[in-house]
Amino acid sequence: VITPVITIDGPSGCGKGTIAAKLAERLGWHLLDSGALYRGLGHAAMAAGVDLDDGEALGQLAGRLDLRFAGQRLLLEGDDISSAIRTETAAAAASRVARHAPVRAAMLDWQRNAVRPPGLVADGRDMGTVVFASAPLKFYLDASLKERANRRYKQLNDKGVDANLVDLTDDLRERDQRDQQRALSPLVAADDAVVMDTTRMSIDAVFNSVMDAVRRSL
Numbered sequence: 001v002i003t004p005v006i007t008i009d010g011p012s013g014c015g016k017g018t019i020a021a022k023l024a025e026r027l028g029w030h031l032l033d034s035g036a037l038y039r040g041l042g043h044a045a046m047a048a049g050v051d052l053d054d055g056e057a058l059g060q061l062a063g064r065l066d067l068r069f070a071g072q073r074l075l076l077e078g079d080d081i082s083s084a085i086r087t088e089t090a091a092a093a094a095s096r097v098a099r100h101a102p103v104r105a106a107m108l109d110w111q112r113n114a115v116r117p118p119g120l121v122a123d124g125r126d127m128g129t130v131v132f133a134s135a136p137l138k139f140y141l142d143a144s145l146k147e148r149a150n151r152r153y154k155q156l157n158d159k160g161v162d163a164n165l166v167d168l169t170d171d172l173r174e175r176d177q178r179d180q181q182r183a184l185s186p187l188v189a190a191d192d193a194v195v196m197d198t199t200r201m202s203i204d205a206v207f208n209s210v211m212d213a214v215r216r217s218l
């Protein structure tokens with residue numbers, strides 16, 4: 001029996017993380033937040049003083065890292081780095097380390113090993129195009145840059161974190177461009193993905209329409 005995988009890809013702030021977590025919970029499936037892995041590697045590289053442009057060194061670092069999920073928490077050598085990887089600095093580092101072939105190769109095994117019965121919901125940039133290209137159900141969530149920056153701003157404000165909307169918008173734009181224009185596994189919708197523009201949708205509305213597609217396909 002093949003364990004089913006549902007993929008959810010899209011740019012930063014499109015809501016894919018929230019939707020993936022809700023979907024995994026509703027189905028009772030496992031969850032893979034692949035962005036957290038790249039953030040964890042970026043975090044580890046900065047801590048170890050590894051150059052974010054040195055693909056070989058980063059690939060080696062990725063191969064020997066003890067990076068593990070404990071439920072929703074991400075552990076690096078046993079230390080909880082879940083909060084540390086949520087900063088814009090960590091996000092920028094993630095998107096820089098994610099460009100390198102040795103890094104993506106190391107992450108590929110890691111991600112495919114996360115497939116476990118009864119099923120996996122995987123969110124990221126290349127879940128439907130590369131890592132789980134044969135997944136039976138794929139989603140691609142999008143939203144305008146302005147809306148995504150606003151969501152991130154609200155999120156940070158709710159957490160009591162100081163944020164600047166103009167800076168956030170610039171950071172998101174820069175990261176999206178890097179993710180979309182890179183040579184390896186660029187951010188793009190898979191040909192067979194269900195594409196949704198969530199700009200004017202609430203999280204509940206997005207989740208309901210994702211669940212409709214899931215019910216039709218399972």
Ligand code: C5P
Pocket residue numbers: 012034035036038039091094095096098123124125126127175179
């Ligand atoms: O999804 P999240 O914002 O946590 O991802 C952080 C960065 O990690 C992205 O900007 C992207 O460069 C990289 N990433 C990737 N492939 C994935 C998931 C994330 O390259 N599957």
